[in-house]
Amino acid sequence: MTDLHGLGVRRTVATTLPTAHGTFQMYGYDGAGGLGHVALVMGDVDSSKGEAPLVRVHSECLTGDALGSRRCDCGEQLQAALAEIAREERGALVYARGHEGRGIGLLAKLRAYALQDAGLDTVDANLELGYPADARTYEEVADILHDLGATRVRLLSSNPEKAERLDDLGVEVISRHILAVADRPENAFYLDTKRRRMRHDPIAALPDPWTQMLTGHVPAYAAAGTDATLVDRYGPLVATGAPLTIAQLGQSMDGFIAARSGDAEFVTGEQDRTHLHRLRALVDAVVVGGATVSADDPRLTVRAVPGANPVRVVLDPAGRVTREATVFTDGEAPTLWVVGPDASAETPAGHVKVLRLPVRAAGGRAGFDPAAVLAALRERGLGRVLVEGGGRLVSDFLAAGVLDRLFLTTAPLLIGDGVPGIRFDGSDRLAEAIGAPVRRFVLGQDICTEFDLAARG
Numbered sequence: 343m344t345d346l347h348g349l350g351v352r353r354t355v356a357t358t359l360p361t362a363h364g365t366f367q368m369y370g371y372d373g374a375g376g377l378g379h380v381a382l383v384m385g386d387v388d389s390s391k392g393e394a395p396l397v398r399v400h401s402e403c404l405t406g407d408a409l410g411s412r413r414c415d416c417g418e419q420l421q422a423a424l425a426e427i428a429r430e431e432r433g434a435l436v437y438a439r440g441h442e443g444r445g446i447g448l449l450a451k452l453r454a455y456a457l458q459d460a461g462l463d464t465v466d467a468n469l470e471l472g473y474p475a476d477a478r479t480y481e482e483v484a485d486i487l488h489d490l491g492a493t494r495v496r497l498l499s500s501n502p503e504k505a506e507r508l509d510d511l512g513v514e515v516i517s518r519h520i521l522a523v524a525d526r527p528e529n530a531f532y533l534d535t536k537r538r539r540m541r542h543d544p545i546a547a548l549p550d551p552w553t554q555m556l557t558g559h560v561p562a563y564a565a566a567g568t569d570a571t572l573v574d575r576y577g578p579l580v581a582t583g584a585p586l587t588i589a590q591l592g593q594s595m596d597g598f599i600a601a602r603s604g605d606a607e608f609v610t611g612e613q614d615r616t617h618l619h620r621l622r623a624l625v626d627a628v629v630v631g632g633a634t635v636s637a638d639d640p641r642l643t644v645r646a647v648p649g650a651n652p653v654r655v656v657l658d659p660a661g662r663v664t665r666e667a668t669v670f671t672d673g674e675a676p677t678l679w680v681v682g683p684d685a686s687a688e689t690p691a692g693h694v695k696v697l698r699l700p701v702r703a704a705g706g707r708a709g710f711d712p713a714a715v716l717a718a719l720r721e722r723g724l725g726r727v728l729v730e731g732g733g734r735l736v737s738d739f740l741a742a743g744v745l746d747r748l749f750l751t752t753a754p755l756l757i758g759d760g761v762p763g764i765r766f767d768g769s770d771r772l773a774e775a776i777g778a779p780v781r782r783f784v785l786g787q788d789i790c791t792e793f794d795l796a797a798r799g
């Protein structure tokens with residue numbers, strides 16, 4: 343390799359490193375002063391071949407990276423950076439030895455910690471010890487990036503100075519991306535100091551995990567608690583682009599979505615309602631059966647959480663849904679009224695569009711072909727679809743094999759008899775029952791079982 347800066351940086355070993363984020367190529371570099379550096383690489387990071395690769399220049403931090411310290415956010419950033427690179431299946435992380443303690447070394451950093459225990463901030467502690475606030479140099483890092491061909495990069499960092507220094511050394515930083523790592527109580531003052539005194543990006547630059555997911559981005563890391571739960575629960579939906587068809591249903595333990603009279607208020611609880619609103623917020627369209635609209639008069643909007651309303655799609659082969667239904671009158675969201683070729687369907691209001699699809703008789707009932715409905719929606723740019731109810735409609739889509747995922751919430755209620763939930767022509771053989779990998783979420787008193795139908799063997 344070319345020794346750009348005369349520091350004798352040389353690639354001396356190549357191997358692989360399997361990690362929680364996948365397997366990386368690992369290169370070892372001899373550096374100045376006998377320090378070895380490491381680069382973890384995924385894919386071809388040569389900048390002349392396609393988009394500028396993601397690059398993380400990670401400053402060594404024994405306490406954060408290896409010991410899980412919460413005085414800083416280094417360990418979490420390290421993991422988040424590897425996750426981001428793995429998500430794109432392309433990128434490099436240069437682990438910069440000699441950067442420990444912003445270049446002052448481990449024991450000096452610990453002395454700086456002791457001064458911070460006594461009240462100094464992270465900048466003043468360095469100055470008090472006779473060091474600059476930041477003593478890191480980037481020549482060796484730049485040499486390694488040149489060796490990898492990564493000379494035009496998208497940098498994973500909150501530190502504008504890092505980008506400027508790399509730019510000065512011939513590594514063009516075309517953009518900088520903040521890693522989604524949340525502040526913790528133990529490091530909030532330290533991070534705040536870096537933002538105030540070291541030009542680090544303000545926390546406001548980072549939208550919360552739910553907002554990020556609403557824009558189609560799965561955060562690589564979220565603080566433990568609600569944020570992490572949301573990313574864990576809904577991240578897989580966001581990561582899957584269109585087309586995506588999911589369904590949800592809430593039913594009693596004995597399989598009913600309402601009592602005999604149709605009384606359905608409420609089978610499942612508050613948390614399942616919030617969950618339903620999150621699903622609505624993550625799709626382009628929500629599909630319901632006409633019978634459900636007539637019986638329950640749902641609004642089908644996103645109210646319990648931040649998010650945009652999906653297009654409402656009412657499947658009504660005979661055009662029987664009451665014209666007073668909220669979805670036809672409230673104008674809260676565009677509404678598609680899907681009816682058969684002969685149904686009478688005068689347009690009730692400006693936000694409602696009528697779509698005619700062929701009707702077929704299946705199982706003694708007239709209905710639409712689920713695949714044809716999805717194809718028609720896709721043609722209209724509605725590729726991410728939630729089939730929301732009632733029991734028959736969800737069962738039709740399930741039996742037709744068009745669902746990628748089913749969220750089936752069971753409530754600790756025994757209704758005895760009533761409006762059925764999931765029902766379809768089964769088989770005499772248990773071996774032919776529908777099974778799939780599942781995840782389970784406790785939603786208050788209810789349990790939501792997520793069937794990953796797309797992953798069925």
Ligand SMILES: Nc1nc2c(ncn2[C@@H]2O[C@H](COP(=O)(O)OP(=O)(O)OP(=O)(O)O)[C@@H](O)[C@H]2O)c(=O)[nH]1
Nearest residue numbers: 401402403414441442443444451454464499500501
């Ligand atoms: N001297 C000193 N170094 C610290 C302190 N806390 C963390 N470090 C070191 O700071 C380095 C990481 O720098 P950060 O300021 O966290 O972040 P950055 O690398 O500038 O920017 P990012 O790319 O966004 O991570 C690591 O080498 C840590 O060991 C401290 O209080 N004093």
Ligand SMILES: [Zn+2]
Nearest residue numbers: 403406414416
């Ligand atoms: Zn650290």
